[in-house]
Amino acid sequence: MSSNDNRKVINNIRNFSIIAHIDHGKSTLADRIIQLCGGLTERELKEQVLDSMDLERERGITIKAQSVTLDYHAEDGEVYQLNFIDTPGHVDFSYEVSRSLYACEGALLVVDAAQGVEAQSVANCYTAIAQDLEVLPVLNKIDLPQADPDRVAQEIEEIIGLDAVDACQVSAKTGIGMEGLMERLVRDIPPPRGDAEKPLQALIIDSWFDNYLGVVSLIRLFDGTLRKGDKIRMKSTGRDWEVTEVGIFTPKRKQTGILRAGEVGFVVAGIKDIHGAPVGDTITHAKTPDTPRLPGFQKVKPQVYAGMFPVSSDDYEEFRDALEKLALNDASLDYEPENSDALGFGFRVGFLGTLHMEIIQERLEREYNLDLLTTAPTVVYELAMKTGETLYVSNPSKLPDLANVEEMREPIVKASILVPQEFVGNVIAECEQRRGVQQDMQFLGSQIQLTYELPMSEVVMDFFDRLKSISRGYASLDYGFVRFQAAKLVRLDVLINGDKVDALAAIVHRDHAQGRGRSLVEKMKELIPRQMFDVAIQATIGSQVVARSTVKALRKNVTAKCYGGDVTRKKKLLEKQKAGKKRMKQVGRVEIPQDAFLAVLKVND
Numbered sequence: 201m202s203s204n205d206n207r208k209v210i211n212n213i214r215n216f217s218i219i220a221h222i223d224h225g226k227s228t229l230a231d232r233i234i235q236l237c238g239g240l241t242e243r244e245l246k247e248q249v250l251d252s253m254d255l256e257r258e259r260g261i262t263i264k265a266q267s268v269t270l271d272y273h274a275e276d277g278e279v280y281q282l283n284f285i286d287t288p289g290h291v292d293f294s295y296e297v298s299r300s301l302y303a304c305e306g307a308l309l310v311v312d313a314a315q316g317v318e319a320q321s322v323a324n325c326y327t328a329i330a331q332d333l334e335v336l337p338v339l340n341k342i343d344l345p346q347a348d349p350d351r352v353a354q355e356i357e358e359i360i361g362l363d364a365v366d367a368c369q370v371s372a373k374t375g376i377g378m379e380g381l382m383e384r385l386v387r388d389i390p391p392p393r394g395d396a397e398k399p400l401q402a403l404i405i406d407s408w409f410d411n412y413l414g415v416v417s418l419i420r421l422f423d424g425t426l427r428k429g430d431k432i433r434m435k436s437t438g439r440d441w442e443v444t445e446v447g448i449f450t451p452k453r454k455q456t457g458i459l460r461a462g463e464v465g466f467v468v469a470g471i472k473d474i475h476g477a478p479v480g481d482t483i484t485h486a487k488t489p490d491t492p493r494l495p496g497f498q499k500v501k502p503q504v505y506a507g508m509f510p511v512s513s514d515d516y517e518e519f520r521d522a523l524e525k526l527a528l529n530d531a532s533l534d535y536e537p538e539n540s541d542a543l544g545f546g547f548r549v550g551f552l553g554t555l556h557m558e559i560i561q562e563r564l565e566r567e568y569n570l571d572l573l574t575t576a577p578t579v580v581y582e583l584a585m586k587t588g589e590t591l592y593v594s595n596p597s598k599l600p601d602l603a604n605v606e607e608m609r610e611p612i613v614k615a616s617i618l619v620p621q622e623f624v625g626n627v628i629a630e631c632e633q634r635r636g637v638q639q640d641m642q643f644l645g646s647q648i649q650l651t652y653e654l655p656m657s658e659v660v661m662d663f664f665d666r667l668k669s670i671s672r673g674y675a676s677l678d679y680g681f682v683r684f685q686a687a688k689l690v691r692l693d694v695l696i697n698g699d700k701v702d703a704l705a706a707i708v709h710r711d712h713a714q715g716r717g718r719s720l721v722e723k724m725k726e727l728i729p730r731q732m733f734d735v736a737i738q739a740t741i742g743s744q745v746v747a748r749s750t751v752k753a754l755r756k757n758v759t760a761k762c763y764g765g766d767v768t769r770k771k772k773l774l775e776k777q778k779a780g781k782k783r784m785k786q787v788g789r790v791e792i793p794q795d796a797f798l799a800v801l802k803v804n805d
């Protein structure tokens with residue numbers, strides 16, 4: 201907050217986030233801080249506490265923002281209340297980062313002292329600086345023999361422009377340097393400003409649905425005091441609710457009955473629908489309805505869409521209920537019913553990125569026990585129609601007749617890539633091949649920062665994996681949508697034994713269509729298992745066949761040998777076949793496995 205702010209300083213509170221690239225040690229550092237403040241035993245520390253979803257723990261990524269309130273006994277004899285708000289590190293979730301930062305006065309920028317600065321930390325750091333936060337650089341993993349804190353400090357200065365000469369040097373893993381870091385934190389991160397006597401003004405940083413409590417909201421109080429039993433008003437809906445619980449996370453939920461200006465905590469008010477307490481909304485008291493709204497957050501729009509279909513059509517209702525429940529906790533999840541000729545009834549689901557998509561699919565399958573088939577994700581295209589209308593299409597099979605389309609436009613992203621010099625040639629070649637246009641190239645110490653404009657469709661495919669593989673894991677990427685741009689696009693259809701399979705259609709650039717069609721057909725040939733008859737695969741653009749291939753028929757029935765013989769063996773074989781079929785869909789007479797639906801993501805021309 202700016203220094204000419206004349207609101208009261210709330211001296212004993214520090215609200216902060218940790219910004220880090222994936223794997224630089226954010227969760228480990230957070231756990232260390234919690235432990236130093238007495239919130240965790242050594243045993244509990246073993247299980248990373250902040251990543252509460254099982255899936256997060258397994259994948260080692262943080263998805264939802266979480267907070268912890270801690271008491272820190274500083275060397276000056278004072279006890280400080282530290283509110284640490286966790287942020288996710290993956291590019292798909294960067295909107296959650298700016299949300300978390302909004303509730304803070306400062307951020308720790310954690311950089312792996314062996315790895316150096318990566319694109320995501322740069323992007324998130326700029327967000328923090330733009331929001332007026334005090335950013336403290338922290339060099340982590342100094343216990344590693346290959347750590348080079350001086351070089352990395354210099355990189356922070358050159359790439360981010362942040363003074364890092366006396367950056368804290370720590371090992372979150374062993375605990376080296378942690379006391380120094382804690383002291384710096386209370387010294388350098390500014391205290392919040394606000395007035396507990398003024399009318400309540402609190403911002404909803406996050407809301408999620410709890411089966412017992414209903415909606416729980418994580419809030420930051422800017423002014424005023426909130427107590428259990430208070431009648432509160434949601435500024436966006438104008439509805440009033442009675443507060444049934446209020447408190448902090450330690451990291452467990454702990455009722456305190458009160459929250460004051462400057463603090464971060466949770467509120468429960470019997471709200472049963474997540475839209476009743478939307479993220480970014482302002483809460484005040486019903487008796488002070490004129491309190492102004494705080495600036496909210498930009499609503500996030502899904503960037504990629506995919507069709508999701510239950511393998512067994514009997515599961516449709518269950519699938520719909522599961523999506524409804526997931527959406528209660530994930531306001532960025534968007535879905536509507538979709539009917540595919542090939543796959544039957546399902547939903548078209550919008551995601552923030554392909555990682556978000558994978559996570560949702562896994563959660564649906566694991567937590568709701570569903571077997572789902574997902575079609576290849578596509579971006580949203582803008583169509584200027586001859587009638588003057590503008591359409592947005594997120595499903596290739598719903599593309600209108602091109603004779604009625606004046607212009608097709610694809611989404612373009614601005615991508616920032618950081619890569620060591622030795623791999624820059626590879627990265628440039630990859631970007632050019634994906635129709636990228638170079639905007640800028642800067643030499644920053646031992647790394648190069650490349651800025652490219654690229655079609656989003658080329659980036660959401662396997663770009664990130666490719667970047668990693670052509671740079672031995674060193675390149676890092678950050679990107680965001682900039683605009684729609686006219687492009688020569690066509691629909692590539694796939695025909696199986698002469699039948700067009702709508703769920704396999706893709707929108708591709710005309711210049712790449714033939715090559716893509718050819719490698720797609722080849723890939724599908726590998727992925728579709730041999731059946732009792734020949735399976736012809738064709739790729740077409742309009743009425744023109746651009747590629748074809750055939751999966752030859754199997755010669756024998758797998759169970760033929762067992763006839764009259766061992767019944768259990770036959771049963772076993774059939775069961776094995778059935779299990780193998782789980783993620784397959786019968787399209788006409790042909791069984792198509794999940795991988796084949798995603799084959800278009802794996803092909804290059």
Ligand SMILES: Nc1nc2c(ncn2[C@@H]2O[C@H](COP(=O)(O)OP(=O)(O)OP(=O)(O)O)[C@@H](O)[C@H]2O)c(=O)[nH]1
Nearest residue numbers: 222223224225226227228260261289341371372373
């Ligand atoms: N040697 C060493 N390893 C560390 C240190 N801090 C973290 N690590 C390791 O680095 C890896 C990544 O650490 P995390 O804390 O999970 O990283 P993160 O940044 O939270 O990753 P996300 O949750 O995916 O964003 C883990 O294997 C940690 O054990 C450290 O100080 N020294």
